[in-house]
Amino acid sequence: MRSAAVFLALLLCLQWTWAQGESGEVTGTDAETEGGNRQEEVQFEIQGVGAAHDQSSSQTNISPDIWAELKELRDMAIEQKVELRNSKSKIEKLEQENAATQARLTASESKNAVLEAKMSFYEGVVKELQRENMVLETRMSSSENEVAELKRENAATQARLTASESKNAVLEARMSSYEDMVKTLQRENKVLGATVTASNNKVEELRRDNTVLESRVNTSENLVAELRRENMVLETRMSSSENEVAELKRENADRPKVAFSAGLTDAGPVGPFNTEITLKFSKVFTNIGQAYSPTTGIFTAPVRGVYYFRFTVWGGRPSAWMGAYLYHNEKRMTLSYDYNDEQAYVSASNALILQLEKGDVVYMTLYPGSGVFDDSFNRTIFSGFLLFAL
Numbered sequence: 001m002r003s004a005a006v007f008l009a010l011l012l013c014l015q016w017t018w019a020q021g022e023s024g025e026v027t028g029t030d031a032e033t034e035g036g037n038r039q040e041e042v043q044f045e046i047q048g049v050g051a052a053h054d055q056s057s058s059q060t061n062i063s064p065d066i067w068a069e070l071k072e073l074r075d076m077a078i079e080q081k082v083e084l085r086n087s088k089s090k091i092e093k094l095e096q097e098n099a100a101t102q103a104r105l106t107a108s109e110s111k112n113a114v115l116e117a118k119m120s121f122y123e124g125v126v127k128e129l130q131r132e133n134m135v136l137e138t139r140m141s142s143s144e145n146e147v148a149e150l151k152r153e154n155a156a157t158q159a160r161l162t163a164s165e166s167k168n169a170v171l172e173a174r175m176s177s178y179e180d181m182v183k184t185l186q187r188e189n190k191v192l193g194a195t196v197t198a199s200n201n202k203v204e205e206l207r208r209d210n211t212v213l214e215s216r217v218n219t220s221e222n223l224v225a226e227l228r229r230e231n232m233v234l235e236t237r238m239s240s241s242e243n244e245v246a247e248l249k250r251e252n253a254d255r256p257k258v259a260f261s262a263g264l265t266d267a268g269p270v271g272p273f274n275t276e277i278t279l280k281f282s283k284v285f286t287n288i289g290q291a292y293s294p295t296t297g298i299f300t301a302p303v304r305g306v307y308y309f310r311f312t313v314w315g316g317r318p319s320a321w322m323g324a325y326l327y328h329n330e331k332r333m334t335l336s337y338d339y340n341d342e343q344a345y346v347s348a349s350n351a352l353i354l355q356l357e358k359g360d361v362v363y364m365t366l367y368p369g370s371g372v373f374d375d376s377f378n379r380t381i382f383s384g385f386l387l388f389a390l
């Protein structure tokens, strides 16, 4: 209740202060209008408070303290009036500042529009980047998996590397021994190089020789070809010759083989006789073809042909005739004889080539009145053979 009273007093005081301001320092239409409005409000408030005061009816006495308080309040109001005046100038100042701020705001807003456009562009970019980010994250996660996989592989590789390194050490040792071998081989190579050079020279020489030999071989080959051709001709001729030879062999095989030789006797003298007798040469040395008969002393031609005959007759009877005939069939071909007019030996020989028909006969007879002699010395012999058939 008391606070309500204080508030009422304050309001009265304020009314008074404004009244003072209108007549004094505070001027301007705005302030007057404001003041008028305030006056009405305050009047209304006073009526309201008055009604509330009537209802309570216990607030009948106002103590001197209130006046003191009111005085205090009036001082405060004055103080506030000063402050208000200051505030007004401050407000003006602020209004100027506001105008400036407004200008800046407008500038700011246009700037803002630009920035908003930029912002929306950047938002688009950001969204794009976010999408890309997601893609990258997916890729990143797969990459991470890959990295993990690679780490595992790395570990395995490391293990293999270690094994490899130990193997490497072994290989290096072997390598060094191989290097020694290589050095040795290089030395040997030098020696071989010299040998190879010498060999190459020799090879060149051999090539030259080869060319010479090749030309000789070519010549020989040509010769061989020539000889082959000739050989073929000769082979043809040879084969025809062989055929001829075979033919001749067959002919030869068919040709009759005729040859004889026979001595007269081992018994000594034959003759003399008054008549002409056929001499039977009984000691057969040879009788191919059995054309000669030692029992009759007659040769019979087995084929038509040319025949050769010869004989020798021998005599040892002193002062006596020695002689014989050779006959072709009934024809005398020769009489060969001699007279032993000294105490010695005589002989007669002759030869004939005769053409005989098959079945013709040839033989010798003793010349009448003469004698011949033969013994184991084989002094009297008759021979003949076929020269060729016709």
Ligand SMILES: *[C@@H]1O[C@H](CO)[C@@H](O)[C@H](O)[C@H]1NC(C)=O
Binding pocket: 211, 212, 214, 215, 218
């Ligand atoms: C030998 O003959 C062959 C073949 O006809 C030929 O190529 C080569 O040049 C000849 N060689 C000589 C050395 O004449």
Ligand SMILES: *[C@@H]1O[C@H](CO)[C@@H](O)[C@H](O)[C@H]1NC(C)=O
Binding pocket: 263, 285, 376, 377, 378
């Ligand atoms: C005479 O012929 C026979 C029989 O062939 C022979 O044994 C003998 O030695 C021959 N006689 C002479 C002196 O050659």
